[in-house]
Amino acid sequence: AQRVTQPEKLLSVFKGAPVELKCNYSYSGSPELFWYVQYSRQRLQLLLRHISRESIKGFTADLNKGETSFHLKKPFAQEEDSAMYYCALSPRRGYQKVTFGTGTKLQVIP
Amino acid sequence: DVKVTQSSRYLVKRTGEKVFLECVQDMDHENMFWYRQDPGLGLRLIYFSYDVKMKEKGDIPEGYSVSREKKERFSLILESASTNQTSMYLCASSLSHRTGTYEQYFGPGTRLTVT
Numbered sequence: 001a002q003r004v005t006q007p008e009k010l011l012s013v014f015k016g017a018p019v020e021l022k023c024n025y026s027y028s029g030s031p032e033l034f035w036y037v038q039y040s041r042q043r044l045q046l047l048l049r050h051i052s053r054e055s056i057k058g059f060t061a062d063l064n065k066g067e068t069s070f071h072l073k074k075p076f077a078q079e080e081d082s083a084m085y086y087c088a089l090s091p092r093r094g095y096q097k098v099t100f101g102t103g104t105k106l107q108v109i110p
Numbered sequence: 111d112v113k114v115t116q117s118s119r120y121l122v123k124r125t126g127e128k129v130f131l132e133c134v135q136d137m138d139h140e141n142m143f144w145y146r147q148d149p150g151l152g153l154r155l156i157y158f159s160y161d162v163k164m165k166e167k168g169d170i171p172e173g174y175s176v177s178r179e180k181k182e183r184f185s186l187i188l189e190s191a192s193t194n195q196t197s198m199y200l201c202a203s204s205l206s207h208r209t210g211t212y213e214q215y216f217g218p219g220t221r222l223t224v225t
Contacts, residue, residue, distance in 0.1 A: 009150065032211045044153075044200065044216040051210070086152060090211035096141045096160065096204055097168070098211065102152035 002027040004089050004101035012107045013077050021072040021104050023061075023087030033063055033070040034088040034098065044086070047072075057081070077108045113137070114217040116201050122223045129188040131220050133201030140206035142184035143214065144168075144176060147198040156199075159184055160206060191224045198222075 003026040013019055025031065035047040048056045050063040050070060061072045070087060087101040117132035133142065144156040145168075155168030157176040165176050173195060177185045184203075188195055198221050202214040 006152075034211075034213075036214075043218055044202075046213040049213075093210055094208040096206055096211055097143075097155065097158050097166070098214070099155075100145075100153040102150060 002031065002089050002091050002099050004087050004099050006085075006087055006101035006104045008104045009102070010105045010107065012109060014109045015079055016076050019072075019074040019077045019081065019106065019108075021085050021087075021106065023070045023072065023101060025068050025070065025087075025089050027068070027089060027091055029091055030093075032090040032093060033061070034090075035059070035061055035070075035072050036086045036088055036100070038084040038086070039080075040083070047085070077106075079108050079110055082106055082108045114201055114203055114215050116199075116217040116220050118220050119218060120221050120223075122225065123188075123191050124225055125192060127188075127191050127224075129191050129222065129224075131186040131188075131199055131201075131222070133184045133186070133203075133217055134182055135184075135203040135215070136182065137203065137215070138181065139203035139215075140181075141204045141212075142178065143202040143204075144174075144184065144186045145200045145202065146170065147200055147219070153200065156186065191222075193224050196222060196224045 005024045033050040037047040038044040088098045090098045145153045159178040175187045201217040204214045205212040
């Protein structure tokens, strides 16, 4: 069975500092990876997915199959980035059930 | 714009009561999901439905059941509520296609307290 690990429950950074939210997974196939975000008092929503290879709100994430990681990065943190971030995995394309990690709360200090 | 609505934002029930949580989506999505969201545990899937009257157990189905009689509506039922079912419950929906895993759209959540 697949597993998604987010080792940090809380990550505090200063505004303008780089951000890296860690996500490691255990699965031997070709998974699809996602990052979801939940801002305060808002719904959980998709931030980005690895197959799109896009940058959303300045965030990027690269799938590293060798290290089985999908870390979320942003070069300069903004206060509005403060939120709960969840990494999620689908074991194969077309499989709609995803496994979520335990989440990392990002706190950007002004 | 996809809309997923949940019947209640806050619910307080007593131990042993039967509890119904309702979820409705308006985008004709095939898939619907029920999750629990608990601090430190993340999102855990309770049940998943991929079509009307079709369901699959998730990671933590014990103590829960579901019903999907219409495509747009997915209900979560706690047959006999217990205090360890106090949690935030999130409903989600998504399209279904064999070529990709689609974005899940979430409802606002129902915070259930069982006393």
